[in-house]
Amino acid sequence: MGVCITGIGVVSAIGMSVEENLSALREGKSGIGPLQYLQGTKASLAGEVKASNEDLRKSLNVGTEYVSRTSLLGLQAAREAWGDNKRSGVIRTGIISATSVGGMDRSEVFYKDYLSQNSPDYQVLTTHDSGSTTERIAAELGISGYINTLSTACSSGANAIMLGARLILQGTLDRVLVGGSDALSRFTIDGFRSLMIYDEQWCRPFDESRAGLNLGEGAGFLLLEGEKSLQLTGNRPICNVSGWANAADAYHQTASSPDGKGATLAIENAIRRAGIGLNEVSYVNAHGTGTKNNDHSESVALRNVFGDHIPPFSSTKAFTGHTLAAAGAIEAVFSVLAIQHHLIYPNLNYQDSIAETGLVPATLLETGAEVNAVLSNSFGFGGNNSSLVFTRYE
Amino acid sequence: MNKAALYITAASTVSHQPTFGNPGFSSTLGPIVADNALISPDYKAYIDPGLLRRMSKILRMAVACSKDCIAQAEIEQPDAIVVGTGLGCLHDTEKFLNTSLTVDGLLPPTSFIQSTHNTMAGQISLSIGNHGYNMTHTQNTLSFEHALLDASMLLREGDRHVLVGAADEHIDILEDIAAQLSFEAPARLTSGASFFVLSKENRGNAAAILTDVHTTGGIENAEAEIDAFLIRNGLNASDVDLVFHAGEPVQGVKGNVPYLPLSGVYATASAFALHYAVDSLQTNASLKNVLICNALRKSNLGLILLQSVEA
Numbered sequence: 001m002g003v004c005i006t007g008i009g010v011v012s013a014i015g016m017s018v019e020e021n022l023s024a025l026r027e028g029k030s031g032i033g034p035l036q037y038l039q040g041t042k043a044s045l046a047g048e049v050k051a052s053n054e055d056l057r058k059s060l061n062v063g064t065e066y067v068s069r070t071s072l073l074g075l076q077a078a079r080e081a082w083g084d085n086k087r088s089g090v091i092r093t094g095i096i097s098a099t100s101v102g103g104m105d106r107s108e109v110f111y112k113d114y115l116s117q118n119s120p121d122y123q124v125l126t127t128h129d130s131g132s133t134t135e136r137i138a139a140e141l142g143i144s145g146y147i148n149t150l151s152t153a154c155s156s157g158a159n160a161i162m163l164g165a166r167l168i169l170q171g172t173l174d175r176v177l178v179g180g181s182d183a184l185s186r187f188t189i190d191g192f193r194s195l196m197i198y199d200e201q202w203c204r205p206f207d208e209s210r211a212g213l214n215l216g217e218g219a220g221f222l223l224l225e226g227e228k229s230l231q232l233t234g235n236r237p238i239c240n241v242s243g244w245a246n247a248a249d250a251y252h253q254t255a256s257s258p259d260g261k262g263a264t265l266a267i268e269n270a271i272r273r274a275g276i277g278l279n280e281v282s283y284v285n286a287h288g289t290g291t292k293n294n295d296h297s298e299s300v301a302l303r304n305v306f307g308d309h310i311p312p313f314s315s316t317k318a319f320t321g322h323t324l325a326a327a328g329a330i331e332a333v334f335s336v337l338a339i340q341h342h343l344i345y346p347n348l349n350y351q352d353s354i355a356e357t358g359l360v361p362a363t364l365l366e367t368g369a370e371v372n373a374v375l376s377n378s379f380g381f382g383g384n385n386s387s388l389v390f391t392r393y394e
Numbered sequence: 395m396n397k398a399a400l401y402i403t404a405a406s407t408v409s410h411q412p413t414f415g416n417p418g419f420s421s422t423l424g425p426i427v428a429d430n431a432l433i434s435p436d437y438k439a440y441i442d443p444g445l446l447r448r449m450s451k452i453l454r455m456a457v458a459c460s461k462d463c464i465a466q467a468e469i470e471q472p473d474a475i476v477v478g479t480g481l482g483c484l485h486d487t488e489k490f491l492n493t494s495l496t497v498d499g500l501l502p503p504t505s506f507i508q509s510t511h512n513t514m515a516g517q518i519s520l521s522i523g524n525h526g527y528n529m530t531h532t533q534n535t536l537s538f539e540h541a542l543l544d545a546s547m548l549l550r551e552g553d554r555h556v557l558v559g560a561a562d563e564h565i566d567i568l569e570d571i572a573a574q575l576s577f578e579a580p581a582r583l584t585s586g587a588s589f590f591v592l593s594k595e596n597r598g599n600a601a602a603i604l605t606d607v608h609t610t611g612g613i614e615n616a617e618a619e620i621d622a623f624l625i626r627n628g629l630n631a632s633d634v635d636l637v638f639h640a641g642e643p644v645q646g647v648k649g650n651v652p653y654l655p656l657s658g659v660y661a662t663a664s665a666f667a668l669h670y671a672v673d674s675l676q677t678n679a680s681l682k683n684v685l686i687c688n689a690l691r692k693s694n695l696g697l698i699l700l701q702s703v704e705a
Contacts, residue, residue: 100510111491114567122574129481129661130511131534135611135693144612148540151482151511151532159529163544170547190494191506248475248519248528253507265525381507382516384528 003165004230004237004393007223009080009179010333011073012320013047013216017080022337025345026365030319032202032214035184038105043189044200047216047321049073062140068103068127071136073219073326074181078137081221082177087142091229094146094173095138096164097221098156098180100325102130105183133181146173151325153380154287155246156180157220158328158388162244168226175229179221180329188324189215195254203290203322204349205315206299206361213289216321220329222336239339241332242373243274243389254381255293260301262385267305267375270387280373281311281389283344285331286361287377288315289322294379299357311375314347314362328378328386335374335390344369400549401600401703404466404591406459407669408435410584410658415462420673425581425655432585435462441521448504449517450485452563455587456514457521460557464522467591467599473553474527475515476545478537478560480661482511485565514561527553535688538665539609539696542592546607549594559589560662580640584658588665590672596703602672605683605699613695620644620687623697635681636674638667641689654690664688664696675702 010017013031014024024031032047056072057065060079074097087093107128113120126132134149146167150159157180164178182188192198192215199212225235247269249262256263271278287298295315302310316334323330338344347361372392379385407413410430411423437446440458449457456477464472490505507513512530519528527548531540538560545558564585572579592604606627610619624631631646640663643650657666667686675681681702688696 108491108495111488112495115492115495122571125571126575129534130532131480131537135534138612144614145610147533147611148531148536148609149533150530152515152528152530153510153512163529166547166551170550172543172547187491187494190501191490191503191509194501194503194506246527246529248516248525250519250523250525253513253516253520262525380512381510382512382528383519384512384516 001227002240002242003168004225005222005239005241005336006225006235006237007081007083008238008333008336009077009221010330011049011076012218012323012330013049014319018333025319025334028346028348028365030348032321038184041186041189042193043198045202045214046184047214048184049217066123066127067136068133069105069183070099070103070181071133073183073217074133074137075140077179077219078141078177078221081223082141085233091174091232093143094167094176095134095143096148096150096160096176096178097134097137098150098160098325098329099130099133100151100153100156100182101185101188102133103127104187105185108185108187152384153382154324154327155378155380155384155386156325156328158378158386159246160329161222161241161332161388162246162386164224165241165244168224175223175225177221177223179219180326181219182217182324182326184215184217197291199290202349203318205288205290205317205347206295206354206359207350208352208354210290210292210295212291214321216323218320218323218330219326220333222332237393239336239393240391241388242391243270245269245273246386249383249385251383256297256379258297260297260304262383263298263301263379264304266385266387267301267377270389271375274389274391276373278306279309281375282371283338283374284311284313285335285374285376286313286315287379288317290317296354296356298377299354299359302359303357310359312344312362314345316345318348331376332388335376338371338374339390339392342369342371343367344371400546400604401593401596402590402602402604402672403593403599404463405601405669405672406462407588407666408455408459409586409666411656413669417673418677420670421677423656426658428582450483450508451585452483452561453508453514453517456561457517459559459587459589460518463557463589463591467555469555471522471524472526472555472557472591474548474556475518475524476529476541476556476558477515478531478541478662479511479514480532480534480537480562482532483509483513484563488565488567534694535661535691536609536611536694536696538662539607539688539698542607542698543609545592549592554594556592557589558592559587560665561587562660562662579659581654581659584660586657586660586663586666588669600703602675603701603703605701608697610695613693616689616695619695620697627699629683634683634685637685637687638671639687641692644687663690668698671700675700
């Protein structure tokens, strides 16, 4: 039976729900464009969620103004994944979220006022720390007990899913809501610009001419249940999370190794954990940020693992932008949808293969594909590499 | 729950007290006072000078403690590195925030790179060339307990040695924020880092047994939670020789010691308490069961149960 996924929720630049995201993916419709809501940044393009904080607060029925956009986006996706499930005194339930910047979207506004002595609102800082973003979501959903937050930069969301699966298998929890959330902020946009990997054009993952990433924002959540929980809830599994691994690249603080060491280890170990053969992987949802470094290193890792038989692969970041800690969770939801609806998503903006590796991603939407196992990669700063394997529920 | 014993085979702390490289420190510490500054070891003995120059306080503390632990445990590599931090790399976060708001044009990226919460775990893996599981937990005052729970799970999944620790750093603006938010700290705000090697076997070098670790967020009844925790470990309150606590003392046990006056206040001060407890178990043979009860933030409860190796 393993660890089952029984609920999914997502919010991103391409939609406020699973249904909206799915139809945008089917239609090849990207959410990347000029910023409408976040003020004062130098980014020409980003994957912004098409709702103001006020819209989100209103639709989520959150009274207080002291709530970060990261919490609001997280709550939006977490509520959808949680669905009509009830609290239970018998089912040990937990929540694990992931975020890279927590409430930075509000803290940076505070800090600007603080620097100019323009009556800064210190109360805003109670929403700053990453843990508080998860505590907020937990409180809104009525979940208490195991409440945790992971922060490993761009692999955080995948790591939350991995930790949740392990907690169920070890019998610490019966069911756990896992995911990740990050809001766009001036801090991260300036950060990636300072690294000179923010593309002012629309990002082009796995293309020879790729010149960097576009940041995005959003959240993804999945409800994981073990056998005991399923018996009590009667929920129908959508699919399984069967494989997971995290490995350190230990090469450089931000750059990935040219030999793809950490990524190779993560992919190999996740597939081994899933107990499936390499030829059984139907589709790879790649990390594929569009930076020179990542896409090269990831291509090398795919070659290391699969040799000449690399499964169809694509990056969906040209749809959503790179949503940092949310990416692994959003793409996990996309992976589940790929299995559920027999889809392979197109890698937008691809023209020419990377000269050194020659890998060609899937560029057209494939419907009716036999998708039984999906590998999803998430690689982050600090050489933090994570891979997950989702399989059809039998 | 019947679980195999796990062993603490190394411990290292940088704090405002003489804790680093000083076994037996627990019998000599008094409460920290205003002029107790952070006591830094000779970082050059642990960190490459080129890297050291760019490292903030929290990174230096974390990497030095980690290397000290690996040397103490006499292992080549841990199988995994797990770190907890409440507020992360504050110095670099504030620095980049400041730069991004005040500087036009090209920004230097170093402080952005070093602002992410997992910079510590990443730097540790880099500095020792470790390719294992690498994780960072950041759950407010329970960040360390969550890291310790993760490390325990890894050992039950087959790992032999896990490097696990926590760190938080003080920056000046925290004083202003604490005052403005009327945060009544039970002691002064400080910095600290404590790291440990948690091992599956005792190769004759175990300092303590980690019996159990538990976290609860959004807690309603702490007393009931503590009772249930002790019961699942086959203990009554009267079996507990000493409790190191932040928040209320625990009723019915043989002794209570508040640890925040010793460590100062930071989100992961319970890691300091763990080292303090491990050191106490080694220096005081009359101690058998020791509990660390962390309610630094009232809605969150962290429990760590230790046993002496000879018990």
